[in-house]
Amino acid sequence: MLLHTVKTSPFQTLAISNCLDLLADGDTLLLIEDAVVASQADHPLYAQLKLLADQGRLMVLDADLEARGIQNRIGTRCSYLDFVALVIKHQSQLAW
């Protein structure tokens, strides 16, 4: 059970795409930094992320959404304290 953290936007790198390819059942994806735009903008991976969100497996860092002045359309907003709890909940973290 992995917590994948992605920090780059899908318009910038293939990190989200590569991460989705390797995401296993029970893994969670946490979008941080520039990657939070993926929870709002239209992009080719949006539908795939929405499926993940519908399963409660997509988290978005609140502070980074606020810093960019955007609202997430999909995923669960979480604080840094939630981020800490997510790391504890999963066996290990994988940074993309």
Add this chain to the structure above:
Amino acid sequence: MDNQKTKFSVVVTGAPYGSQSASSAYQFCAAATLAGHEIAGVFFYQEGVLNASQLVSPATDEINLPDLWATLAKQYQFPLEVCVSAALRRGVVDQQEAKQLSLAQFNLKSPFVLSGLGQLAELSANCDRLVQF
């Protein structure tokens, strides 16, 4: 495990300016300590070594990340380890290395210490969770 104390080790690979990575890592550490968890240590690698320069001098109304790291580490008593080979390449030098390399200055901020990848291995072995930024 949720109500228990968890021991974290954190790896920082981003410079204090130019990427958000170091700032994210700091905020994670601050949240973890606030929640009562323990930081086994923070390892600064690649561009992350620039967090350890005492010459970083932002405007006084801006946050100073090296200062924040030093304060948090002193408050919660955890080591700030800096990869020595990554640091020397980027001009982050402690007193001993400066002497050895005949450099006129050193700029490693206290309480950051120069160490090697072996220390990262140790940090990852001696923690419950390793988090990379």
